[in-house]
Amino acid sequence: MDDEATLEVCPRLTLAFDILGKRWSALILDVLSHRPARFSEIKNAVPRLSERVLSARLTELVDAGLVDRIQDGSGAHHYELTTTGERLRPALDAIRTWANDLHTARAS
Amino acid sequence: MDDEATLEVCPRLTLAFDILGKRWSALILDVLSHRPARFSEIKNAVPRLSERVLSARLTELVDAGLVDRIQDGSGAHHYELTTTGERLRPALDAIRTWANDLHTARAS
Numbered sequence: 001m002d003d004e005a006t007l008e009v010c011p012r013l014t015l016a017f018d019i020l021g022k023r024w025s026a027l028i029l030d031v032l033s034h035r036p037a038r039f040s041e042i043k044n045a046v047p048r049l050s051e052r053v054l055s056a057r058l059t060e061l062v063d064a065g066l067v068d069r070i071q072d073g074s075g076a077h078h079y080e081l082t083t084t085g086e087r088l089r090p091a092l093d094a095i096r097t098w099a100n101d102l103h104t105a106r107a108s
Numbered sequence: 109m110d111d112e113a114t115l116e117v118c119p120r121l122t123l124a125f126d127i128l129g130k131r132w133s134a135l136i137l138d139v140l141s142h143r144p145a146r147f148s149e150i151k152n153a154v155p156r157l158s159e160r161v162l163s164a165r166l167t168e169l170v171d172a173g174l175v176d177r178i179q180d181g182s183g184a185h186h187y188e189l190t191t192t193g194e195r196l197r198p199a200l201d202a203i204r205t206w207a208n209d210l211h212t213a214r215a216s
Binding site: 005006007009010012013014015016017020021022023025026027030031034035037039041042044045046047061065084087088090091092093094095096097098100101102103105107 | 113114115116117118120121122123124125126129130131134135138141142143144146149150151153154155171172173191192195196198199200201203204205206207208209210211
């Protein structure tokens with residue numbers, strides 16, 4: 001270890017993982033990156049996610065400005081990514097690519 | 109919502125966030141993406157991270173094949189990313205870029 005420079009964690013990354021690091025949040029965002037969806041659709045897409053936790057996570061994601069809750073003409077609601085939420089897509093794609101490598105490394 | 113296709117969460121992304129979603133793990137990997145580091149250096153780089161939790165997280169990251177624990181000539185140890193851990197770098201960079209957007213969106 002030649003480089004003795006002081007290490008610091010990136011404050012932006014800390015902010016990002018305050019959101020993404022909560023269990024299920026990134027997976028909910030991934031589901032909504034495919035298309036807008038109703039509560040029940042998101043719940044069905046994510047195995048083992050309870051209604052109570054999904055409700056809490058969606059509220060956090062709305063508050064964080066990543067998801068909008070939209071009332072449609074019939075009075076029902078659905079959820080969709082905001083522009084900031086959409087911008088997470090390349091990062092999720094990069095993580096998915098890495099996870100493929102990880103899976104391959106473990107299988108070999 | 110025209111597209112009524114069934115939504116499914118990506119199993120690879122689920123695997124990735126089983127690791128990255130644990131509090132501090134991504135930040136520890138980010139610190140080690142700068143250079144190999146000793147336990148005390150990682151601890152100092154991540155505010156509010158206790159020794160007990162850092163120790164647990166490092167064990168998990170070693171078990172997951174993302175970090176190596178190396179004994180150097182003096183008998184001391186340091187930690188460094190494995191090849192699989194190094195491959196996470198583009199994903200962390202993409203998340204950092206997104207977090208910059210998020211910070212800017214919140215500040216405006």
